[in-house]
Amino acid sequence: MRGTGRPRSLRSVRLAAAVAFVVGASVMSVGLGSTAANAASKPTLTIWYDTARKPMVDAYIKANPNVKVVAVLKDGDSNGDGTYQSAFALANRVGHGWPDIYFSEQNNDAASLSQPPFNDAAVLNNGLISSSVLNKFAKGSLSLCTFGGKVYCLRNDLASNVLWYNPALMAQDGITSVPTTWQEWAADGALAAAHGDIIGTQGDSWDADVYYWGNECPLSQQTALGSLTINPNSSNCTGMAALLDGISRDALPVAYMFSSTFGSQYGGKIVFYPGAGWMGGVFPGLGSCKTSNPDCTMAAGYPLKWTSTGPAVTGAIGGGLWFASSHSKNLKLAAAALQWFATDSVAQSKLSPGYPAYGPDDAAWIAAQDASGSYAKPVAGAPTLAQAFSAAANSIWAGWSAVPYANDQIWASSVVPSLSSGGTQAAALGIFASAATNLARSDGYQVKTK
Amino acid sequence: MKVSSTASISAGTTPARNRRVDGALPVGGSRSAGYYFVSLYAVLLILFGVIPTGYAIFLAFTKTGGGFAAALNFTRAFNDFRFLPAFQHIAEFLVVWMSAEVILILILALMLHSLSTRTSAFFRFLFYMPGALAGAASVLVWLFMLDPTLSPGHLFLKGFGLSQLNLVLLPGHLPFVFALIAFWTGAGGWIVVMYGALNNIPEELLEAAKLDGANALQSAIRIKLPLIKKWVAYMLILSFAGGTQLFVEPQLVGQASAGLVSNTWTPNQLAYYIAFNNDNFNEAAAISVILLVLGLGGATFLVWRTKFFEIN
Numbered sequence: 092m093r094g095t096g097r098p099r100s101l102r103s104v105r106l107a108a109a110v111a112f113v114v115g116a117s118v119m120s121v122g123l124g125s126t127a128a129n130a131a132s133k134p135t136l137t138i139w140y141d142t143a144r145k146p147m148v149d150a151y152i153k154a155n156p157n158v159k160v161v162a163v164l165k166d167g168d169s170n171g172d173g174t175y176q177s178a179f180a181l182a183n184r185v186g187h188g189w190p191d192i193y194f195s196e197q198n199n200d201a202a203s204l205s206q207p208p209f210n211d212a213a214v215l216n217n218g219l220i221s222s223s224v225l226n227k228f229a230k231g232s233l234s235l236c237t238f239g240g241k242v243y244c245l246r247n248d249l250a251s252n253v254l255w256y257n258p259a260l261m262a263q264d265g266i267t268s269v270p271t272t273w274q275e276w277a278a279d280g281a282l283a284a285a286h287g288d289i290i291g292t293q294g295d296s297w298d299a300d301v302y303y304w305g306n307e308c309p310l311s312q313q314t315a316l317g318s319l320t321i322n323p324n325s326s327n328c329t330g331m332a333a334l335l336d337g338i339s340r341d342a343l344p345v346a347y348m349f350s351s352t353f354g355s356q357y358g359g360k361i362v363f364y365p366g367a368g369w370m371g372g373v374f375p376g377l378g379s380c381k382t383s384n385p386d387c388t389m390a391a392g393y394p395l396k397w398t399s400t401g402p403a404v405t406g407a408i409g410g411g412l413w414f415a416s417s418h419s420k421n422l423k424l425a426a427a428a429l430q431w432f433a434t435d436s437v438a439q440s441k442l443s444p445g446y447p448a449y450g451p452d453d454a455a456w457i458a459a460q461d462a463s464g465s466y467a468k469p470v471a472g473a474p475t476l477a478q479a480f481s482a483a484a485n486s487i488w489a490g491w492s493a494v495p496y497a498n499d500q501i502w503a504s505s506v507v508p509s510l511s512s513g514g515t516q517a518a519a520l521g522i523f524a525s526a527a528t529n530l531a532r533s534d535g536y537q538v539k540t541k
Numbered sequence: 542m543k544v545s546s547t548a549s550i551s552a553g554t555t556p557a558r559n560r561r562v563d564g565a566l567p568v569g570g571s572r573s574a575g576y577y578f579v580s581l582y583a584v585l586l587i588l589f590g591v592i593p594t595g596y597a598i599f600l601a602f603t604k605t606g607g608g609f610a611a612a613l614n615f616t617r618a619f620n621d622f623r624f625l626p627a628f629q630h631i632a633e634f635l636v637v638w639m640s641a642e643v644i645l646i647l648i649l650a651l652m653l654h655s656l657s658t659r660t661s662a663f664f665r666f667l668f669y670m671p672g673a674l675a676g677a678a679s680v681l682v683w684l685f686m687l688d689p690t691l692s693p694g695h696l697f698l699k700g701f702g703l704s705q706l707n708l709v710l711l712p713g714h715l716p717f718v719f720a721l722i723a724f725w726t727g728a729g730g731w732i733v734v735m736y737g738a739l740n741n742i743p744e745e746l747l748e749a750a751k752l753d754g755a756n757a758l759q760s761a762i763r764i765k766l767p768l769i770k771k772w773v774a775y776m777l778i779l780s781f782a783g784g785t786q787l788f789v790e791p792q793l794v795g796q797a798s799a800g801l802v803s804n805t806w807t808p809n810q811l812a813y814y815i816a817f818n819n820d821n822f823n824e825a826a827a828i829s830v831i832l833l834v835l836g837l838g839g840a841t842f843l844v845w846r847t848k849f850f851e852i853n
Contacts, residue, residue, distance in 0.1 A: 170800055177817035184822070208605070208820040294707065296799050345707065347799060352690035496818075503800030511707035529622040534819070 134424055135159045139175070139193035141167025144247075144411070146442040147432055154431075158424065167196035167411070170296065171497020175200060179211045182418075189418040191425040192432070194247065196409050201236050203495035204414065205243035213415040216242040219426040224434060229484045232448045235493045236412065239316045243414065245433035248445025250367040250410030251483035252301055254392040255374065258470045260362040264288055269392040269473045272399050273306070276363060277334050280342030283362045290363040293335060294345035294510045296499035297408040299523065301365050302516075304406025304491040306331045306397055310524065313492035319536045323524035330397070332516035345510050353377060365395060367408035368480055369445045372465055390467040391479035394486055403486040410445060446480045453481065496530040594833065600826035614827035621815075623805045624828075630716065631807050635784045638720035642780055643773065646728055650735035651761045665736060668729035679726045680793040687718065710794070710801045719790045731776050738772040739765055774847035781843075782836035788813070808832055 136158050140148050145164070152160045168175045175195060182188035189211070195204075205212035216225060225233065225242060229249060236244035254276070256269050264286045270276040280290045291301075303310055308328035312320040322328070335343065346353055348370075358377035364370065374389045394405035413433050415425040432438060439447040440455035447456050457477040460466065466476055474482070505526045506519040514522075524540070531538050604610040618624055649668065653661040671679060685691055688706045689698040703709045710718065742765060750760045788809040795802035805811040808828055816825035844850065 170796070172796055173804070173814070173818045176820070180817045180820045180822075183820065203818070345705075347707070349799065350706065351688065355690075500800045500804060503798075504795070504803040507707060507801060508711050511705065512711055533621060 133157050133159045134421055135161060136192070136421070136424055136428055137161040137163065137190040138428070139163050139165045139178075139190040141165060141169070141194060141196055141411075143167075143444055144194050144432075147438045150438055150442055151428065151431060155428075158428075163190065165193075167194060168200055169196045170503075171197055171199060171500040176203060176209070179204060179209055183209070183211070189416045191419040191421065192413065192415050192429050194432070195244075195412045195414065197497065198235055198407075198409065198412065198493045199495060199497050200414075200493075201244050201412055202238065202493040205236075205238060205241075206495065211414075211417055212243040213417040213419065213422060213425070214241045214243060215245065215415065215426065215429070219415065219422060220245070220430055224430060227434075227450050228448050229450055229487075231487055231489045232484070234489045244412040245429060246448030247411035247413055247433055248369070248439075248443055249448050249484050249487065250369055250407045250445050251480075251487050252305055252365055252367055252394055252405045252407060253479050253483045254395055255361075255364040255366055255370060255389040256392055256470075256473075257362050257374075257389050258467050260288055260360075261470065264362055266362065269470060270363070271393060271396060273331070273334055273395045273397055276365070276395055277338050279363065280338045284339050284342040288342075288360045288362040289344060289357055290338070290342050291365050292346045292348065292357075293343055293516065294507045295347050296503040296507070297366075298506070298519075299498055299502050300406045300408045300491075302331050302335060303328060303520075304488060305365070305394065305404060307404055307488050307490060309490060310520075310527065311492055311494055311498055312490045313494070314539070317536055318539065319492070319494065319531050320539045321524050321528050321531065322540055323520035324541070327397075328520055329517065332520050335516040345507070347507075348373070348377075361389070364389070367410075367445075368483065369409070371460070372444060375465065388465060388467040390469045390473065391476050392469075392473055393479055394483045403482060404488045405483050405486045406491060407487055410448070446484060448484075453477075453484070494527075494531060494536075495534045496527075498527065501526045501530065597826040597829045597833070600823050601830045603823055605821060605823050610823065614824045615831070617824050618815075618827045618831070621811070621824075623811050624808075627805060627808045627811045631785055631787060633716035634719050634723075634787060634807075635781065637716050638723050638784055639777060639780055641720060641724050642728065642731065642776065645724070646731045646735060646776070647766070647773070649728075650732050650739060651765065653732065653736050654739040654765070655757060661736070665729075665733050668732045670729065671725050672727060672729040674726065676726065676789045677793060680722060680790055681797075683718075683722045683725070684794065684797050706798060707801065710798055715791070715802060715806065718794070719787060722790050723784070723787075727780075734776070735769060735772060738769040742768050771847055771849055774843045774849055778840045778843050781839040785809075785832055785835050785839075 134157075138148060138151075138160060140162060142164065144167075148160070148162050152158075152162070165178075166172065166174050175193065175197075179189070195201075201212075203209060213219060216222065220242075228246060232246045232249055233242055233244075236242050236246065254269065260283075261267075261269075264279075264282050266279050266282055270279055276290060283290050293302075299310060302308075306327050308331060309320045309322045309325055310328065314320055344357070346357060354377040361374060361377070364374070368391070371389060371391060394403060396403055413429050415422060415429050419425040434449045434452065436452050436455055439449060439452035440459050443456070447453055454477070457480065460476060469475060501523060505522050509519055509522055510516070528538050528540065601614050602610055604613065653664055656664070674682070686694060687698070687709045689695045689704050689709065690706075692698060698704075698709065746764060746768075747760060750764050755763065786809050787807045791802050791806040792804070792810060792813075795804055795806070803810075805814050809832065812825040812828040812832075815828070816822050
C-alpha cells in the first residue's frame with residue numbers, strides 16, 4: 092500500500108493506451124485487407140429483401156455466380172413500420188450503407204422513398220429499364236411507382252383483389268351462385284350468418300384497400316404532384332359504408348386475419364372473402380374445416396362491382412415493389428438485377444407467391460398455381476383462376492395513389508378501435524379522412540376534401 | 542441479519558467520511574479506487590449521455606440544411622397535430638403508473654419489512670424476477686397475457702367485457718395497459734430498494750416508538766415513511782424521467798398488434814417517427830430537448846421540495 096495511487100493510474104493509462112493501439116491497428120489492418128480483397132473481386136450487389144422473397148434471392152445468386160451478392164434480410168417494411176425509412180435516413184446521414192436494390196411490401200414506400208427528403212430510388216424509365224420491358228407490365232400497374240412521369244419502381248406482383256369463395260360452404264349455406272356485385276354479396280351475408288359462416292371481415296388494416304379502393308372512393312387520390320384528394324363524403328365512399336353497415340356483424344365480424352386466433356374462430360367458416368390474390372394460399376392454413384366440409388380451399392371469382400352493368404373496379408393489398416437505390420455505385424448491374432427479379436419467368440411463376448405484374452409471366456404463374464392443388468374447382472358459371480386474376484389485374488382503380496404515410500397504419504390505429512367498440516363504417520370514414528388529411532398536410536400535400 | 546443489505550443501501554445516505562475515519566480503508570487507496578469506479582462511468586456518461594445531449598441541442602437549433610434555426614424546430618413541433626395528444630397520453634400514463642408505484646411499492650415494501658427475514662427474502666426475489674427480463678421480452682409476455690383468447694387470465698378479462706385483443710387495446714385503455722407493463726417490470730427493483738431504505742432506519746427508533754405505544758400502522762406512517770421520503774423522491778425522479786421517454790412498450794405492442802397503437806402515441810415515438818419516417822432529425826431533436834427540459838424540471842422540483850441533497 093505504498094504511495095497515493097498515482098503510479099497505478101499511470102500504469103493503467105499506459106496499459107489502456109497499449110490496448111487501444113493494438114485494437115486500432117487490428118481494425119485498420121482488417122479494413123485495409125478487406126478493401127484490397129474487394130478491389131480484385133467480382134462486382135458486389137447488396138439486396139434488401141423480405142422472407143417471402145428468399146427463394147427468388149437464392150435463385151438469383153445461383154443464376155449469377157459472377158456477382159457477389161450481399162443479401163440482407165429485412166421485414167420488407169411491412170405494415171408501414173418504417174424500417175426502410177429508418178435505415179435510409181441513417182444511411183443518407185452518414186453517406187454510406189445503402190443497398191443496390193431493395194424489395195418493399197409497402198406501396199407507400201413508392202411515394203416516401205422516391206421523393207424528398209429521401210430521394211433513395213433511382214429513376215428507371217430514363218434508360219435503366221427499356222420501355223419495351225416497362226410496357227409489358229399490367230395496365231396501370233406502374234402508376235403507383237410513377238411520380239411526375241418518372242418511374243421509380245417495378246411491381247413484383249399485383250395483389251389485386253378478387254372475391255374468394257368456398258364452393259363447399261356455399262352449397263352448405265344454400266348460396267347457389269357466386270355474387271358479382273357488392274349488393275349480392277351483402278345479401279348472401281344473412282344466409283352465411285344463419286349457418287355460422289362469414290362473408291369477409293372488417294377491422295383489418297386493409298379494409299380501405301378492399302372496400303373503398305374497390306369502389307373508387309377518393310381517400311388517397313393524387314391529382315397532381317403534391318396535391319391529394321381525400322373526400323369521404325363522395326357517394327362512392329358513403330354508399331359502400333352504408334352497405335357494410337347494413338351487414339350483420341355475425342356475417343362481417345371485426346377481426347384480423349393474421350391474429351393468433353382468427354384460424355380457430357373463423358378458419359372453417361369463410362364462405363366469401365373479398366381480398367388479395369395472394370390470400371388463396373393463406374386460407375387453407377387457417378385451421379381445420381368443419382367435418383361436413385373437409386375442403387378448406389377457396390376458388391377465385393371476379394372482383395365485385397357496384398352495379399352489374401358498371402365498370403369492373405378493384406383495389407389491391409400490398410403487392411411488392413422492387414427499387415434500385417439512387418446511390419448504387421453500379422446502377423447498370425442493379426437495374427439488370429431489378430429486371431431479373433420483376434420479370435424472370437421462373438422467378439415470377441414458380442418462386443413468387445403473387446400474380447406477376449409483368450404480363451408475359453402470368454400464364455406460367457397460373458399454370459403453376461393450378462398444378463399446386465391449392466385452389467378449389469370453380470362452381471358452374473364462375474370464372475377460372477386465370478380469368479378471375481386477369482380481370483382483377485386489369486381493373487385496379489388508378490385513382491388510389493401511393494402517399495408517403497401508411498394508410499393501413501391509420502386504419503389500424505384510428506379506425507379499428509372505433510369499429511371494435513361498435514362504431515360504424517360511416518363514422519370510420521370520417522375518422523380515417525381526418526387522420527389522413529392531417530398526415531398528408533404535415534407531409535407537405537395540398538389536400539382537397541371535396 | 543439485515544446488516545448486509547443495510548450497508549449496501551446506506552452507502553448513498555451515510556457520509557463516506559465516517560467510514561474513512563473508522564480506518565477500515567487506507568485513505569490513498571480508497572481515493573484512487575473511487576476515481577477508477579467513477580472514471581468508467583464518466584466515460585460512458587460522456588460518450589452516450591453528454592455528447593448525444595449536446596448534439597441534440599445543436600440539432601434542435603439548426604435548420605435541416607444547416608444554419609441557425611432559432612426556435613423554428615420547436616414551433617414546428619408544437620404545431621404538429623400529434624404533439625399535444627402525445628403529451629396528453631404520456632401525462633395519463635404517468636399519473637396511473639406513478640400513483641401505482643408510490644402506493645403499491647410502499648405498501649409492499651412496508652409489508653416485507655414486517656415479515657421474517659427468510660420470508661421477506663423469498664418475496665423480494667419473487668418481486669424482483671420480472672425486472673430481470675429485458676424490456677422487450679416483458680412486452681411479449683404481456684401481449685400474451687392481454688390477449689383474451691390466449692391469456693391464462695381470460696376469465697378476468699372477459700369479466701370486463703374484453704373478449705378480443707382489439708378491445709383490450711382501445712385508446713382509453715392504453716395508459717393503463719402500459720402502466721401495468723411498466724409496473725410489473727420495474728416495481729420489484731424499487732421494492733428491494735425501499736426495503737433496503739427501511740432497513741436503514743435505526744432499530745432503536747422503532748423500539749422507542751413501540752414502547753410509546755405505536756402500533757404497526759402508526760409506526761409505518763409516522764416513523765418509517767418520513768424517514769424514507771428521499772428514496773421515494775429518488776424513485777419519482779427516475780420514474781418521471783423514464784416515463785416521459787416511454788417508447789418500447791407502445792412501439793412493440795403497436796407492431797405486434799398490426800398497428801392498433803399509433804406509432805406516434807408518445808412524444809419519444811413522435812420524435813422517432815419525425816426523425817426516421819420524415820428524415821427530419823432537427824425537429825425530432827427539438828422534441829427530445831423538450832423531454833430533457835421536462836425531465837430536468839421534474840427532477841429539480843422534487844430535489845428542491847424534498848431537500849434531496851441535504852445530508853443529515
